[in-house]
Amino acid sequence: MQQQLVRPAARRKPFDPAYDPVHAPNPGDGKDYAPTYWIATAGAEPEDDGPVTGDIDVDVAIVGSGYTGLSCAIHLAREHGIKATVLEANGVAWGCSTRNGGQAQISAGRLKRSQWIERWGVDVARRLHAEIAEGFELFRALIREPEIDCEPQDGGHLYIAHRDKVLPALEKETRLLNEVFGYKARMVGRDEVHRDFVRDAEARGAMYEPDGIGIHAARLAFGYLRLARRLGAKVHTASPVLGSELKGGVHHLRTPGGTVRARTVCIATAGYTSPGLHALTRHRLMPILSNSVVTRPLSQAERDELNFKARIPLTDTRTLRHYYRMLPDGRVQIGSRSAITGRDAVNPKHLALLLEGLARKFPILRGIEIDYSWWGWVDVSHDMMPRIFQPDPGQRLFYAMGYGGNGVMYSAQAGRRMAQMVAGKGGGLDLPIFTSPLPSHGLLTPFRRLGQAGMYRWYYLKDEIL
Secondary structure (H helix, E strand, O other): OOOOOOOOHHHOEOOOOOOOOOOOOOOOOOEOOOOOHHHHOOOOOOOOOOOOOOOEEEEEEEEOOOHHHHHHHHHHHHHHOOOOEEEOOOOOOOOHHHOOOOEEEOOOOOOOHHHHHHHHOHHHHHHHHHHHHHHHHHHHHHOOOOOOOOOOEEOOEEEEOOOHHHHHHHHHHHHHHHHOOOOOOEEEEHHHHHHHHOOOOOOOEEEEEOOEEEOOHHHHHHHHHHHHHHOOOEEEOOOOOOEEEEEOOEEEEEEOOEEEEEEEEEEOOHHHOOOOOOOOOOOOEEEEEEEEEEEOOOOHHHHHHHOOOOOOOEEEOOOOOOEEEEOOOOOEEEEEEOOOOOOOOOOHHHHHHHHHHHHHHOHHHOOOOEEEEEEEEEEEEOOOOOEEEOOOOOOOEEEEEOOOOOHHHHHHHHHHHHHHHHOOOOOOOOOHHHHOOOOOOHHHHHHHHHHHHHHHHHHHHHHHHO
16 A cells, blocks of 8 residues: 655654544644645645744734635735734644545535524525535635646535435435525436446435535645745744743743744634643544545546546435545545544554445445555534634634534635634624534533444444444
8 A cells, every 4th residue: 555755754753643632732743744645646845934933923823724724814814914824733734634535515514404494594594505605606716826726626516325215315405405595406316326427336316516626635725825925924834832821912822933922813723623722622623533545546447337427526425424536647535434543543444444435336446456545633513513703702812613524615714704803804794603612512521432432333323224
């Protein structure tokens, strides 16, 4: 299995495959990237501003240089004339933003539109849909910027029913999208899936959404970096925030190279948010591991057999869903659930489960060579929806995270919304994702992973057996 990195790794500390954000005091201090396909094929890294090398004073400090943090820096500069300073523990976009599946969908969080209605009513759900749709258009505009060359594969998203029993619910959700939200999703039969999209052996039908784009995850992040720096932002790598203290209304962020004194702090650390980063973000997310692999390039005969016409994001209807697609160079990428703890992430049984999922969908790929294999932490909120929020009106501190695996697209809009709040132009942002904090599990926090293990067993029974 190929896991080489075509990066300037010699100057970095070794990658830690067992890193676990629930326990680690910080994500590291200049560690190398995970061995992802994206990092290996992104080309040369763009320049950043290097580590913090002394005490500095800044207007806005952004903690985390993934999609959200860089989008915030871009929009602070472009729309509000504020040049932010971004602090990154390791390399730019070291966490979620270079370990995902590269799928941009018209969603944010883990809840369906019908669940939005159950929770907040039709009016709020419609406005939330409009917010997500606006975010998708922003994302489309960003990836057209000259600094961003992320190999976009536009054309929609296919949500594939993996069993007959899920078709009625999928059909109901499709009707809801059309009748309540005016969104032109449509049902696709098994024969049409096989004829026009892909010969997925599990497919019993699918819901097609017009909006969906596959992207190269690292090239997107590095493009954001180039754009942010062109607009005047500073991006300091190998500069983890080791502690934070509020003195006289100014945040003192301690890094190995010096203290960053910031009037405003934006936290955009997603699934890599350490418990000790700040009291207002402590245990507000449930980090979930997701595995991903990329195969060798398929032969023409294999492509013909699979009829892989679709070059768009594909997901299935499992609770612990598979996300997969054909990459521009003819490889197949697929991802799904992984271990519960970082210590168990290297256990080969998790890779075996993912490869079995690949073989169920595409039997001729059973035993295919895997060129890249990695895992990463997903920022799942306890109520399955993201937040862009100022958790304490007495502090100039904001956060944006909790996308639940759907952050590739919406992180662009979330960064823009956080920039609005920083600039004091958050009027009209009255949706629940802007007006309430990330929920906590309170006294249950120490037992969350026991619950996670139990839920994984239940999800398997529900998805595969019952």
